[in-house]
Amino acid sequence: MLRVKSLTLRVLLFATLWYAIALVTIAVVISALYRQGAERSFNDLLRAQLYNVVNSVSVGDNESLTGSPALGDLRFSQPGTGWYWLVEPLGSFNAAPLASTSLGLTNLPVPSFEEAPFDQNYERFYGMTDTFGNKLRIAETEVILDESGRAARFRVSGNLKVVEEEILGFSRRLYAVLALFGFGGLFVNAITIVFGLKPLDRARRALERIRGGEAERIEGDFPREIEPLANEINALIDSNRRIVERARMQVGNLAHSLKTPIAVLLNEARVLESPHDEVVKAQAAAMQAQVGSYLNRARIAAQRESVLSRCELEPVMERLVRVMRRLNPDKNFELAVEAGPLALGMESQDLEETLGNLLENAARHAETTVTVRARPLPAGEAGLDPGRKNWVEILVEDDGPGLDPDQIGEALKRGRRLDESKPGTGLGLSIVKEITSEYQGKLGLSRGESGGLMARLVLPGIGRDGVA
Known part of the structure; x- marks a missing residue:
């Protein structure tokens, strides 16, 4: 299962999901309610037209159906529109039926009472499809026309395409408005979440300042939940x-x-x-x-185990190089710092002891020149703690005889001296290795470009923004 680690992204994801579910539910419910209302209004229209026809038709002197309903809708006079009215005699009443011009010579079949029963007002509504393929909604009732008991079936139909077009248009407008409201709501919600989580970001920056050695405590006015x-x-x-x-x-x-x-x-x-x-x-x-x-x-x-210290690299290196030049006037010391100033997350005395041992060792074995270089190192090249963004690489190289690969491992052992002709205790490189490992850095030895020994230190750095 995919886990979202960002709190902001997690809240936005759940808010978006909730908005989508809520808006879809609202759209479905409103569309269903509007459809019910539109169909009820359509039935009311058909009922009004039905009773208009009922009021316009009667039995004439020659015992025939007479009348000319004026429904005020041209669709009842245009063929194939789906808007029809039809009056058919019932029982022994053998008069000719009356029909709208739009119906022409076709007829509307009558469903059984079991399929479409009458309601308490002796009306019934049902659907069918005419010969033109129109889906119809039909309103029907039966009325006694005179004192002799002669009755007729009255039917008025309307084309459901009108209702469907009206519902479709409403649904499109509804979806557009809800979509606009949804995107606007998500935008406002995103802004609210981002600004609501700002105190956490301020707390994170305060911790970064502590980690960078720029502050000793978290300071600031925080909300009640974060305080x-x-x-x-x-x-x-x-x-x-x-x-x-x-x-x-x-x-x-x-x-x-x-x-x-x-x-x-x-x-x-x-x-x-x-x-x-x-x-x-x-x-x-x-x-x-x-x-x-x-x-x-x-x-x-x-x-x-407590807080991270901080020291500037270049001043310490310059001070140590000045000392080594005075102690070794016959040796040339070259110093280069790339992309300075650089800061390290360690105590200055530990840095002095580490670099001092490496410089002393290089000066002891160098023929003429000792080179010291420092540069910022990306986390990917450091190959150490991926949670730390900043690392610093320090190279100390001499032009002496150097060491073979099998001698490098021996040189890092405590008390081992590979050259007994030079003064020393054999503890310098092991001390450097121990201090470096305590700061989660690393020490590497190899043969340099000039053929001498090159010591490579990778130490924890602190960026210019105080981030470790």
Whole structure:
């Protein structure tokens, strides 16, 4: 079954369906009522003409039917029109019948009383088709003409085509008016629904501002039905903010409590005799780096559970590149940012640590040049969360020896150093990978155009409209 996810489209769909059913029902009912009224009026017309004929015909001196009904309708004098009158003697009254000019030499058959019985006024109405193919409605009665009991059957017919044309014309006008009313009603209903759901759109934009780091709470004047939802979301944001503060406090306490023991271990390692001093110093340094890494992960996880942070990419990149140029005066650092300014949905210190590790690693292995490029990346190219519209790609490339495909997997493992001749702990790339994954991004390593190593970062971005 097809599910419509849009609330506006769903309401419009049901409103359109209801309008269609209601208007069709109204059209059928009104048409049926109008048909009944038209047929009743037609019967009344035939009845009036019937009694006009009755009043105009009598028994003459020679015991014949005499009279010339003046019905005021030329159709009774034109052949084949379906408008006839006919007076036929009954019983022993053997006079010649009288008929309208329009009937000519034809006759109208008489149905049995079982097929069309008389009513309480001794009248009956029935239909038939004449020799010209006209559908007729006939009004009939029987009247005693004189004191001798001589009687005659009086019949007047009318062509039902008149009624059908009148009903058809009325139905066309009715359908046109109802269709116009229906489209107008749907248009007004659509406008009402769109404007009625505007507060939900404002609430959505308020949430986007929170997600984009531009606001901390949902603010605005909302209707009574939406205000409780906004209040609950604000309460949830406050609760998450308290969780983040507690997490940060606990992270700080843990860092403070571990800093002193690790420092003592490092100091003690300096007075130990070889080869134990190198082992203890190396392990203590590794422990210090790992503690820092996991503390960062705890802080990022706590941050991700609450609201999304925001930082501008280009200033951070420029600052890091300036530092790297001072530290590596013999290396050339090239920086390019496409379609700037770009904003990321992450903490600035996490971005600095991520890019700093990549730049430091690239500078360590580069021959002469390190290239840093950044550009916005469509969601389809990112290959990550389809619910997020904005992503940013950062490329850090050096012109060093690079890595073979089988070496790339080893380089991302914690503590693995593929080149022991260079300084380092082997934790840089693994830290970058961990921070990137915490922000639901990805890190990829490959050989660049210059033959060196190219690190590709895909990080969550925030659009210029504040949409993540």
